[in-house]
Amino acid sequence: AEDGYDLWLRYQPVGQQWRDRYASAATQIVAAGDSPTIRAAASELSRGLGGMLGRGVATASAVTRDGAVLFGTPATSAAIAALDLPLAPLGDEGYLIRSVDVDGHRATVIAANSDIGVLYGAFRFLKLMQTRQPIDGLDISDAPKLKLRVLDHWDNLDRHVERGYAGLSLWDWFTLPQWHNPRYTDYARANASIGINGAVLNNVNAQAEILTPRYLDKVAALADIFRPYGIKVYLSVKFSAPIALGGLKTADPLDPKVRAWWQAKADQIYARVPDFGGFLVKANSEGQPGPQDYHRTHADGANMLAAALKPHGGVVMWRAFVYSQHDSEDRAKQAYNEFKPLDGKFADNVLVQVKNGPIDFQPREPFHPLFGAMPKTPLMLELQVTKEYLGFNTHLAYLGTMWAETLDADTHAHGPGTTVARLIENGKGTGLTGIAGVANIGNDRNWTGSEFDQANWYAFGRLAWNPQASAEHIARDWTRMTWSERPQVVDTITAMMMRSREAVVDYMTPLGLAHQMATGHHHGPGPWVSNLGRPEWNPVYYNRADGNGIGFDRTASGSDAIAQYAPPVAAEFGSLKTVPDKYLLWFHHVPWTYRMKSGETLWDALIEHYDRGVQAVAGLQRDWASLAPFIDKRRFDEETAFLEIQHQDALWWRNASIAYFQSKSQLPLPAGHAEPP
Ligand code: GCW
Secondary structure (H helix, E strand, O other): OOOOOOOOOOOOOOOHHHHHHHHHOOOEEEEOOOOHHHHHHHHHHHHHHHHHHOOOOEEEOOOOOOOEEEEEOOOOOHHHHHHOOOOHHHOOOOEEEEEEEEOOEEEEEEEOOOHHHHHHHHHHHHHHHHOOOOOOOOEEEEOOOOOEEEEEOOEOOOOOEOOOOOOOOOOOOOOOOOOOOHHHHHHHHHHHHHOOOEEEOOOOOOOHHHHOHHHHHHHHHHHHHHHHHOOEEEEEOOOOHHHHOOOOOOOOOOOHHHHHHHHHHHHHHHHHOOOOOEEEEOOOOOOOOOHHHHOOOHHHHHHHHHHHHHHHOOEEEEEOOOOOOOOOOOHHHHHHHHHHHHOOOOOOOEEEEEEOOOOOOOOOOOOOOOOOOOOOOOEEEEEEOOOOOOOOOOOOOOOHHHHHHHHHOEOOEOEOOOEHHHHHOOOOOOOOOEEEEEOOOOOOOOOOOOHHHHHHHHHHHHHHHOOOOOHHHHHHHHHHHHOOOOHHHHHHHHHHHHHHHHHHHHHHOHHHOOOOEOOOOOOOEOOOOOOOOOHHHOHHHHHOOOOOEEOOOOOOOOOOHHHHOOHHHHHHHHOOOOOOHHHHHHHOOEEOOOEOOOOOEHHHHHHHHHHHHHHHHHHHHHHHHOOHHHOOHHHHHHHHHHHHHHHHHHHHHHHHHHHHHHHHHOOOOOOOOOOOO
């Protein structure tokens, strides 16, 4: 467990005070049914209860004593059917956990309409114990708010992971389909424990080869392993695959030969993977081929693929991250400009997948203006779990707070309270809703390259299940399951996590700055970079620092990106009086001597934020050091070293950024600013 492999499913023995209480409420495991999914639930309960209680728990075929844990569906168990539980509202994936009486014995029932609901309920029951909640007197019911809860792996077929900081791809294409690495099952268990029900196996910068029969056999092997855990596989497809693989002269989505090729390809996939989820597509973005190559629209392209998948029940997740050479004066406007006019034109098995912000997974962005702007199209929110722009795997940055900020943002699209969370919970009549997270998983022993990055995988799953969940509750649960039940540890780590992302914003891109990272790899500062081939590749394009001031004018006097938001939002962000400080330089270009709401100058405030970021990291280091007696040495030492790296990097970010901006502002450093060491 100290090597991090077990993630949040460590199932360490609970303390004495809980053991007796739990032991009497978990005396036997009674599986009702015998499907692979029910067997997975049974084995997880054995593993979890055995680990936490420190002794094996008997399995039985019927409830024969007090403290039984009975799980299944009314269809497979007369005992469960007889309880007449209110399962109807729970849908296909929800569950109910209740303390009941079965044949005169005290028991806990975990019931659902489907086996996968039962498995989710089993994980929830174990979580109660992992987080030291009572397991008697239970009456819990829960169901996911979104239908598609998907991890997007940006994994190439040579196992390099684009923007991956945790080793190579988990998928060993070389030994598949014959070798079923047990790790594939552990991956599925971890996902099922948080309700993730889909995995796009390959990079959105897709290689056509994934669609060849040879690879599809390997894909099918993974699908077979994941199926009992409720996880469907999806593939990213290259739009020009009919040319690359089919020998066609075109990939024009309206060409009958092209359409026939995709139809046959879909049939070929479903022959191997009957519950295949569908396609994810990056088209006409960053050099990828797409329908615009043939003067067709995104809707033409998406609908062609949707038609091929439709007879089999598959979906298309069509990305709105379009980033191409264009003459717009503001990159932030492109997705809205291209997609808004297509609202209502997509087939009913297409979702448009939109990043949280209009640029690109920055440490902070305002919400994407497409949310609220496409009332007829199901929008899937895309989050980045891997920390491409937030310090890779060594910086401690809990992203739950960042995602909650987007989910809670009020688009005002249909009046006040139209949050992004509520918008993505609305399938616009198609029944399709979803959320995607770009995975941070690789073959490192601890899966994510650091212990704390496991929390981001975990939080993504929890928010996918319930986009209105509290980031703090999630952090606390994860901490209890991952580190210790000791209140001091739980409180300290939760508090560290809760302030960690703001620290990163402060030392990298405070007050609404964005895209200041060094070229290509995006690690470390580069606010001065100005020599790259296209204007919007350069950090200077985003900061616009000059002798007068700093910031990107996106109001009517500038790019007017602000007009893409609903009027109340545009009014709030567009006025210097009301724009929140955190978005100031995203929407406005202001003089260095501009007076902030606090009364200090922008220049002083900027420096203060950089300082605050560095100090916050020092605070994380102090808090972590205080936990030495309670954390196993291996994990403690690793995180200590990572925090030291983060501190060095924070100083580098602060010093380099201030030095560059000072070369523009020509202003003295404010009194009290800690001099660079
Ligand atoms: O964030 C940027 C990344 C690219 C990525 C692209 C995208 C997969 O720098 O590596 O490509 O976004 O989301 O398509």
